[in-house]
Amino acid sequence: MNRTLRIAAVAAVGAGSLVGAASAMGAATGSGATFPAIAYQQWCGESKVCSYTPKGSSGGIRDLTNKTVDWAGSDAVLTPQQLAAIGGDVRYFPTLLGAISVPVNIAGVVGNKMKLDGKTLGDIWSGKVTTWNAAPIKALNKGAALPAAPIVLCVRSDGSGTSYGFSNYLAKVSPTFKSTVGFASQTPNWPATAVKSPGNPGVANCVKNTPNSIGYVDLGDSIRAGLQTNVVAIGKSEVTKKGRKTVFILPSPKSISLAGELKTIKPTLDVDLSNSAAPGAYPITITTWVLAVPGRPKNNEVKNVLGYFYGNTAQGQLTGLGFAPLSGKLRKAAIAAAATLS
Numbered sequence: 001m002n003r004t005l006r007i008a009a010v011a012a013v014g015a016g017s018l019v020g021a022a023s024a025m026g027a028a029t030g031s032g033a034t035f036p037a038i039a040y041q042q043w044c045g046e047s048k049v050c051s052y053t054p055k056g057s058s059g060g061i062r063d064l065t066n067k068t069v070d071w072a073g074s075d076a077v078l079t080p081q082q083l084a085a086i087g088g089d090v091r092y093f094p095t096l097l098g099a100i101s102v103p104v105n106i107a108g109v110v111g112n113k114m115k116l117d118g119k120t121l122g123d124i125w126s127g128k129v130t131t132w133n134a135a136p137i138k139a140l141n142k143g144a145a146l147p148a149a150p151i152v153l154c155v156r157s158d159g160s161g162t163s164y165g166f167s168n169y170l171a172k173v174s175p176t177f178k179s180t181v182g183f184a185s186q187t188p189n190w191p192a193t194a195v196k197s198p199g200n201p202g203v204a205n206c207v208k209n210t211p212n213s214i215g216y217v218d219l220g221d222s223i224r225a226g227l228q229t230n231v232v233a234i235g236k237s238e239v240t241k242k243g244r245k246t247v248f249i250l251p252s253p254k255s256i257s258l259a260g261e262l263k264t265i266k267p268t269l270d271v272d273l274s275n276s277a278a279p280g281a282y283p284i285t286i287t288t289w290v291l292a293v294p295g296r297p298k299n300n301e302v303k304n305v306l307g308y309f310y311g312n313t314a315q316g317q318l319t320g321l322g323f324a325p326l327s328g329k330l331r332k333a334a335i336a337a338a339a340t341l342s
Contacts, residue, residue, distance in 0.1 A: 002131050026301060027044075027048065027049055027050050027051055027301065028049065028050045028051075028070040028071055028298050028301035028304065028305050029050070029051050029052075029053075029069045029070050029071075029300045030044075030050055030051065030052045030060070030069050030070065030071040030072060030073055030183070030290070030305070031052065031053040031054070031055055031059060031060045031063045031068075031069045031072060031073070032052075032054070032055065032056070032057050032059060032060020032061065032063070032064075032072040032073030032074050032291075033054065033056065033057045033060060033071075033073040033075045033122060033160075033161045033162075033288055034054040034055075034056060034096065034160075034162070034199040034200045034201065034218075034221075035057075035075045035098060035161055035162050035200055035218045035286075035288050036073060036075075036095060036096060036218075036288045036323070037052065037054035037073075037200075038094075038220055038221075038224075038321055039095075039096060039314075039317070039318065039321050039323060040052040040054075040073060040309075041054075042317065042321070043308060043309055043317075044305075046160040046308075046313070046314075047294065047303050047305075047308040048282075049301065049304045049308055050301075050304075050305045050308075051069060052073065054073075054199065055158070055199075056156070056158035056159050056160050056161075056198070056199065057072075057073070057074040057075050057076045057159060057160055057161030057162075057164065057186060058076075058159020058160065058187070059158065059159065059188050060072035060073050060074055060281075060291070061076075061078060061082050061086070061291070063075055064086060064090075064291055064293065065082070065086045065320065067296075070292075070296065070298040070299075070301060070302055071290050071291060071292050071302045071305065072159050072290070072293070073288065073289070073290060073292040074167070074187050074288065074289050074291050075160075075161020075162055075165050075286055075287075075288045075289070076093075076160075076161035076164035076184075077100065077164075077184075077270050078090060078249070078291075079186070081148050085086075086293060087293065088113065088212075089293060089294055089295075090291050090292070090293055091269075091291070091292050091293070091294060091337070091341060092268060092269045092270045092289045093269065093289055093290040093291075093292065093306055093334055093337060093338055094211075094269055094271065094287040094288070094289055094326060094330060094334050095286065095288060095289065095290055095306075095309050095310075095326070096288060096289075096318050096323045096324070096325065096326060097257065097259070097260040097273070097285060097286075097287055097318075097323060097325070097326060098106075098218050098219065098220070098256065098285070098286060098287070098322070098323045098324070099218065099219040099230045099251030099252075099255070099256050099282050099284060099285055099286075099289060099322075100162055100165050100166050100169070100216050100217070100219075100284040100285075101216070101217055101218065101219045101222045101227075101284075102116065102121070102214065102215070102216055102219060102231065102232050102234065102284070102288060103204070103207045103214070103215055103217060103222050103225075103227040103230040103231050103250045104207070104213065104214045104230055104232055105207050105208065105210060105211060105212065105213045105214075105227075105230060106132060106146070106147065106212055107147070107211060107212075108145045109144055109145060109146065110229060110230075111227070111229055111230035111231050111232050111252065112229050112230075112231060112232070112233070113144070114141055114144065114175055114232040115140045115141055115232065115233050115234070116137070116140060116232050116233075116234060116235065117140065117234070117235030117236070117246060117248075118169070118170070118172075118173030118174055118234070118235065118275075119136075119173065119174055119176075120136045120137060120140060121170060121173075121174065121234070121294070122170045122173060122174020122175075122177035122178075123136060123174065123176055123177075123289070124137075124151060124153075124178050124214065125153065125170055125177060125181065125190070125191075126176050126180040126181050126191070126231065127180070127191035127193075128176055128180075129151070130150055130151055130246060131149065131150055131151060131341070132146045132147050132148070132149055132151055132212060133146045133147060133148045134271075139279060140235070144267045147212065149211070149212040150212065151212060151213075151214060152193075152210050152211075152212055152213040152214070153190060153191060153193065153194040153195065153213070153214060153215075154194070154195050154197065154199070154203050154206035154207050154210065154213050154214065154215035154217075155194045155195070155196055155197075155203065155215070156195040156196065156198070156199070156200075156202070157192045157196035157197055157198050157202070158198050158202060159186040159187050160186055160187075161187065161286075161288065162200055162216060162217070162218060163187065163188055163205075163216075164184050164185060164186045165184075165188055165284070165286040166188075166214075166216040166284065167181065167182070167184050167185050167188040167276060168183070168184030168185070168272070168274055169274040169275055169283065169284045170171045171183045171184060172275045173275060173276065173283075187311055188288060189262060190271050195210065195213070200217050200218050200221040201221050201224075201309070202225070203215045203216065203221075203323075204217045204221045204222055204225035204227060205218050205272075207225075207226060207227060208225050208227060208229070210224065210301065216223075216284075217279075218322065218323075218334065219231070219251045219321060219322040219323070220321050220322025222322075223322050224322075231250065231251060233248035233249055233250045233284075234249060234250075234251075234279075234282065234283045234284060235247065235248045235249075236249065236275070236283045238279055239279075249280065249281070249282050250282070251282045251284075251285075252282070253318075253323070253324045254280075254324075255280055255281060255282035255285075256281075256285050256323070256324040257324040257325075257327065258276070258278045258279070258280055258281035258282070259273045259274075259278060259279045259281035259283075260273060260285065260287070260324065260326065260327040260330060261278060261284035261327050261329075262327065262330060263280040263328055265329060265333050266316075269289070269330075269333065269334060269337055270289070271287060271330070273285045273286055273287055274286060283316045287330075290302070290305065290309070292341055294341065294342060295342070299341050300341060303339070303341050304335075305340055306335075306338040309336070310326075310331060310334060310335050310338070315331070
């Protein structure tokens with residue numbers, strides 16, 4: 001984590017000049033993803049350059065399309081239909097790195113000691129595996145007191161970038177999920193028995209208050225709901241000194257940061273960090289974006305927002321909020337892209 005934090009000094013000058021270049025005619029309004037909401041609301045409150053209303057990525061995209069906000073927060077890439085509705089031109093500005101954690105609520109089972117791999121997660125979320133004592137789960141958790149109880153799925157009721165990121169990961173690692181639920185979606189076709197709640201805090205509370213449940217929530221909201229010891233370790237295949245094997249990784253600022261160390265970065269900045277091959281990287285890591293539309297009247301104010309978000313103060317707060325700062329290369333590319341917004 002220290003290595004990641006040291007990138008703050010690299011981009012400080014660029015971020016500072018971005019703030020200085022932007023006009024200060026007024027605050028820029030934003031809405032959207034609940035995943036980064038605690039960071040965005042804290043930063044807007046500190047800087048006074050913005051306001052932010054969390055309502056889900058789809059809600060923010062809808063507001064940006066209807067021109068009721070100046071920028072949107074989204075953890076999802078726009079669908080072709082959303083892009084067409086907004087006019088065919090949207091810029092993506094990554095702001096932080098985060099983990100989609102998988103908390104559980106099983107009596108007598110400590111979540112942090114539980115293990116699930118991508119294939120088994122896909123079987124659970126497609127409805128193929130329906131009880132906690134099913135053979136695939138027992139095989140990964142030998143000796144655990146797993147009940148014969150049905151698995152309760154806690155999912156989002158609103159269009160969600162967290163749902164997009166989670167289903168994107170599951171479609172990569174689980175043929176069963178891909179063939180039954182489908183590809184990445186802001187509104188996946190979850191099994192009919194799933195319990196739906198609004199926002200990441202809603203899903204976290206669903207897990208917290210529902211016995212034998214499992215959910216998908218940003219790490220910060222899991223922590224704030226008191227579920228930090230309920231989060232399971234996710235398995236991925238890695239080459240070790242003993243050959244290729246499945247290793248199980250818990251979400252943390254360090255494991256999140258490792259997924260963000262990209263060798264190459266797409267010029268459009270709509271990068272996909274899930275299922276990273278980097279050793280030690282948490283498998284369900286995502287970034288989240290500020291979305292802006294070129295030509296909008298308050299884009300100078302949006303540049304001011306981005307300048308603060310990319311600055312040392314904001315990026316330095318992320319580990320305390322359950323996230324990780326942007327890697328040096330990604331942050332540098334984002335600052336450069338933000339400077340061209342007009």
